[in-house]
Amino acid sequence: MPTAAMPDLWPRDIFGAPVTPTPLAVLRQQAEALGANTHNFVLGEVETHAEADGKRFAHFFWLVAPFLRYRSALLKVSHALQPYPAVVVETDLTKSAGQNYWSREVQDEQELRDALREFFNEPRVKEVLRSVINLSNNVVPPEDGAS
Numbered sequence: 001m002p003t004a005a006m007p008d009l010w011p012r013d014i015f016g017a018p019v020t021p022t023p024l025a026v027l028r029q030q031a032e033a034l035g036a037n038t039h040n041f042v043l044g045e046v047e048t049h050a051e052a053d054g055k056r057f058a059h060f061f062w063l064v065a066p067f068l069r070y071r072s073a074l075l076k077v078s079h080a081l082q083p084y085p086a087v088v089v090e091t092d093l094t095k096s097a098g099q100n101y102w103s104r105e106v107q108d109e110q111e112l113r114d115a116l117r118e119f120f121n122e123p124r125v126k127e128v129l130r131s132v133i134n135l136s137n138n139v140v141p142p143e144d145g146a147s
Contacts, residue, residue: 041133084108
């Protein structure tokens, strides 16, 4: 007796919906851009954590300098099951003493990109990035083998 194929019970309308670039995708793009701009002396890495109930996500953007064996969280983007609204918050790495944490709530991908551009241009963020880039360049051996 032939066996019947198992029917596909998934609703078709969930698979054809347009895909919205999520905060995770935007952060990964920025991680790649950081590596490209620094010849991979300084990289970005994105790590995602889900809360125990599975209803909230936190994406951490790590600043990584492989030659220094350095890795520190630069910022965090958190959101519910839906990717927006999301909240972008700096970490202790760039927070100024006596100041509140830099934070922005964003409603969509464009607002997230605008908030990241603003954060990356903060003087204290640029100072951290310049320092890590300079330190990384100082530990790389010269290409010609000269001392």
